[in-house]
Amino acid sequence: MNAVSLLCDIIGQAGKVAARAYRDDARFGALLDAGLLEDDGLVQSVLCENCDLPHDAEIKFEFGSYGHFCPDLGLVPVERADLVAVRPNLAALVEHLHAAFECPPGGISQLGPQTWRVGLVDTPGGRAVVHFHTCLRTDDDLVSLGNALRAEIRRDYALVVTAAGHLPFRDAATYPLATMVQMDLGAACLRKIVSVAEAVGAPPRPTGGRPSVYRERFHELLAERAAQVVAEKGRNEEAKAALLEYRRRYPHETTPSLSTVKAYVSEFRGG
CATH class of the missing domain: 1.10.10 (Arc Repressor Mutant, subunit A)
Incomplete structure (x- = not known):
C-alpha cells in the first residue's frame, strides 16, 4: 500500500501519535526516512486493555518509571520506548509536494494553521496554483481554507490537495493526497501519479x-x-x-x- 496513505491517516488524527503503533509497518520507516514524520516527545495517555472495559489512561511518572493507573491492577509499568510520539512534518510535506509537482523555485508559504501554498504549475490551459490543506471533512475545514486563501491572487486554475476528507470547495478543485502522489522508496521522496493539469481539468495542449x-x-x-x-x-x-x-x-x-x-x-x- 502507498506509504502516503499511512501519512494521511496520521495527519487525520490531528496531533501526535504513538510510534509503537506503527513500528511493524514498513511504510512508517519510509515516512521517517523521507522526513515526513518527526519526533514529538511522549504521548500523554495510552489505551488500558487490562480491564473488562478498555479505557484511555493518563501516563504518570512515579519513582523513576512510567506507567498508567488501572482500577483492577493499580499502577501498570510502561516502557519509555513505548511512549515515544511522532507527528507529521507538514512543512517537509509541502517541500516534497513542491518538488513532485515541479514547481518553479520559491512560492512556498504557510497561509493559515492548516493551509500552505505549494507553488505554481504551468498547464496547457494556463497557470495553476497548488495549495495543501490538512483536512476537508467538515464545514469548519472549508471555512478555515476559505479564510486562508482570501488574500491569494487568482490564477487560471487552483488546486487544493488534502490528506483527509474530500469536500468540494467553491474556488478550487480538491484532490486527495494519497491519490495525487506516492512514495518513491528508493529515493525517499514523493512522486506524482496524477498531474496538476489532470487534477484541475485543464484542456489538452493544443499543439503536439x-x-x-x-x-x-x-x-x-x-x-x-x-x-x-x-x-x-x-x-x-x-x-x-x-x-x-x-x-x-x-x-x-x-x-x-x-x-x-x-x-x-x-x-x-x-x-
Missing part, C-alpha cells in the same frame, strides 16, 4: 498531439511501477507490462504502439 499525452502518462506509470518495485528488468517485458496497465486504466482511448512504449521505457530509464 497525442504523443505528448502518451509520454507524460507513461512516464508517470513507469515511475509508479518502479516505486512499487513491480517493474520488469528487461525493457521489452516492462514495455509490454506498462502497455497492458495503460489499456486497463484508459480502456476507451487509443494506445501507442509497443515500439513507442519501448522508447518511453528507454527514455525513462535514461538509456
Whole structure:
C-alpha cells in the first residue's frame, strides 16, 4: 500500500501519535526516512486493555518509571520506548509536494494553521496554483481554507490537495493526497501519479498531439511501477507490462504502439 496513505491517516488524527503503533509497518520507516514524520516527545495517555472495559489512561511518572493507573491492577509499568510520539512534518510535506509537482523555485508559504501554498504549475490551459490543506471533512475545514486563501491572487486554475476528507470547495478543485502522489522508496521522496493539469481539468495542449499525452502518462506509470518495485528488468517485458496497465486504466482511448512504449521505457530509464 502507498506509504502516503499511512501519512494521511496520521495527519487525520490531528496531533501526535504513538510510534509503537506503527513500528511493524514498513511504510512508517519510509515516512521517517523521507522526513515526513518527526519526533514529538511522549504521548500523554495510552489505551488500558487490562480491564473488562478498555479505557484511555493518563501516563504518570512515579519513582523513576512510567506507567498508567488501572482500577483492577493499580499502577501498570510502561516502557519509555513505548511512549515515544511522532507527528507529521507538514512543512517537509509541502517541500516534497513542491518538488513532485515541479514547481518553479520559491512560492512556498504557510497561509493559515492548516493551509500552505505549494507553488505554481504551468498547464496547457494556463497557470495553476497548488495549495495543501490538512483536512476537508467538515464545514469548519472549508471555512478555515476559505479564510486562508482570501488574500491569494487568482490564477487560471487552483488546486487544493488534502490528506483527509474530500469536500468540494467553491474556488478550487480538491484532490486527495494519497491519490495525487506516492512514495518513491528508493529515493525517499514523493512522486506524482496524477498531474496538476489532470487534477484541475485543464484542456489538452493544443499543439503536439497525442504523443505528448502518451509520454507524460507513461512516464508517470513507469515511475509508479518502479516505486512499487513491480517493474520488469528487461525493457521489452516492462514495455509490454506498462502497455497492458495503460489499456486497463484508459480502456476507451487509443494506445501507442509497443515500439513507442519501448522508447518511453528507454527514455525513462535514461538509456
